Amino acid sequence: MAGIPIYSSAIRPEWIDYNGHLRDAYYAVIASEATDALMDRLGLDAAYRARTAGTLYTLEMHIHFLREVKQTDTVEVGVRILGFDHKRIHAAFEITRAGTAEAAATVEMMLLHVRQEGERAASAPFPPEVSANLAQLAAAGAALPPGGPGSRRMELTAKRATP
């Protein structure tokens, strides 16, 4: 798998669409659940959220759908930290069917650390230990082979690989 292993999931029956495969949006659900696992890894877990009212908001998500996933598959998710600053994380996830080498999907996300105050949320810097964990995870990922296709401006004119 490309990236640092962070999450794996069975495919729930209600995720299968009329085409007989994992519906597009449930790749996003898998990536979202992988982000929860990433938060645990970084020290932004439930205890942190309860203690500080700090959490991550997703600003953007871009998915490339590369291969079909079936009800009988188990998917594994790897992560790379492509970049981060004092309050944002640019992460790339790769979703692979267990037992196969090629990515079924690549997912990029831009995540923002916020503090929730009642109905409002304001962006807030990471605590130092989270920044240290980010630096460590980013360095570990940078040593790995490059991942699959990343976010880009979509346009019809571009030459595309079609399944």
Next chain:
Amino acid sequence: MAGIPIYSSAIRPEWIDYNGHLRDAYYAVIASEATDALMDRLGLDAAYRARTAGTLYTLEMHIHFLREVKQTDTVEVGVRILGFDHKRIHAAFEITRAGTAEAAATVEMMLLHVRQEGERAASAPFPPEVSANLAQLAAAGAALPPGGPGSRRMELTAKRATP
């Protein structure tokens, strides 16, 4: 709402995350269900799929998360056809909370028409009536005011609007 009204949905309780809002991935589920409604509008409905084994596969999806959505909200989805050729559709969806003017999210998708043959799927041209429907919908959308932010390459260095 920006775009041509195509779908609306209540927010299901299981879509709310630990932050108390619609989880990021369920914006994708809403856009995916709006794509089903778009298929119905274009003549790519269940009867077409059963008769021809033709369907749409999603190649890419890019979401900008602009505003929080709550359990009590109803969301409305508008669509524009940004472009299409003989087998692909580049569509933009805008998700709005009913009763508000600003988009809660914008979603771009690149969709490919395929014919499923057993375990395989091969890209296939649209039938002429679907192409005609696409042309009509694209023209109707082109007359509307421009939509929200579109797909792009994510990077930390770009100046960003943060909530």
